[in-house]
Amino acid sequence: MIEKFLSGLDGAFTGEELFDQVSDIVYFIKNCRGEYLVVNQTLVRRCGVNDKTDIIGKTATEVLGTCLGNSFVLQDQTLLKTGIPLLSRLELHHYVDTHTGWCLTTKFPLRGKDGKVKGLVGISKDLRIPDLQAEEYSHVADAVRYAEQNVATPPSVAALAELAQMSTYQLNRRMHYVFGLTAGQWLTKLRIDFARQLLVNTDQSIAAISLEAGYADQSAFTRQFRHSTGLSPKEFRQINRDKLGQRV
Template structure:
């Protein structure tokens, strides 16, 4: 094992003392080489050894795994960290949870990218244990809880007593995207789950996820996911069973 990954493994055990933080380390081929106790328990495994050597395709529903892997490739190909990305993922049976995920590439002494390390935080648990909760995470939580409503950047900026330009600049520095892009990402994440986990029409899902124009929703969905909402539902039908099992949902009837 390389020195870089070995160093990450040496530190990984410390995360078992932080139950609300989820750590993982993967090699260049996407195989897990370290997983914190909190994460393997979240995914329903009995021990870390049950996860080691597996890839996201073995651990997560395919519709999520493919997106995780694409983001991993982005980090490894760019050679730069990707902090504070929002993800909506299944938690315990019957629930969906919002996580903030940060990833960094692992490099050898010669500078070659040899893997990736990542950490996730459960936003609700982070909030409950932090007495002085960061102002921008208050904004993020507001967006997560109200993404189906009209959201104006002006109002979000006012929540933290900043001008729109100041808010936009600081938000982008923290989350690597503009507030508008962040809101769109949240709504698309919610739509992806609703498409697979409900029997609603595409128009209904668009409305419940904050899109008041179905054609705009479809355009943005195709732009960011590479397929239309209907094509997405068909492509990932085999993930519905996995999603239903993990969340206690009724499987989606064929469209």
């Protein structure tokens, strides 16, 4: 239904005009080379340029310079190669207009009718939390980054709190401010999201995926996955493979 609706519109719908009205969100669409195709006015202002045409057709490195842009380019290349989305990544962003701030970045691959990744779409939403200082954000980000890099051997909430140099109560409070989840809920979401992407984008066995997602017991993984998604890992994989097949 949505495909038919969008095909009947006068021009391709990109959401550009909508995101032009939002000052605390950076919005963009990029092609398979990581070059900007669509940007909103917030990104224009933060890049210190006069017009969107100063950004379109360029990579983040070309727009922001090597120092600021390389991490974004690497992030893009990883997503474009693997097809695995980047979900609510807590990041400190620096822009050439001297804007600096913490944000949550999410990027999704854009696939063609053949199922192959053709580009990506993403947003970075500013975090404005009055009672958190920059240093506290940094400690939370360190803990989050550690968990993301160690999904197969996930830390406990107590270990995360220690990494963040906070009590468990303080970490839970700050995680809830940032992500809307307690630290324990966020850890579960991290592992299930990781497993979901492996189920869709790889041919690994469910047993192997359960280990990579930090579950020593496949049955425990299956129970948690069903509780979180309403489907077993096998059902989830089949449904998403069928959807992908419909686009080919």
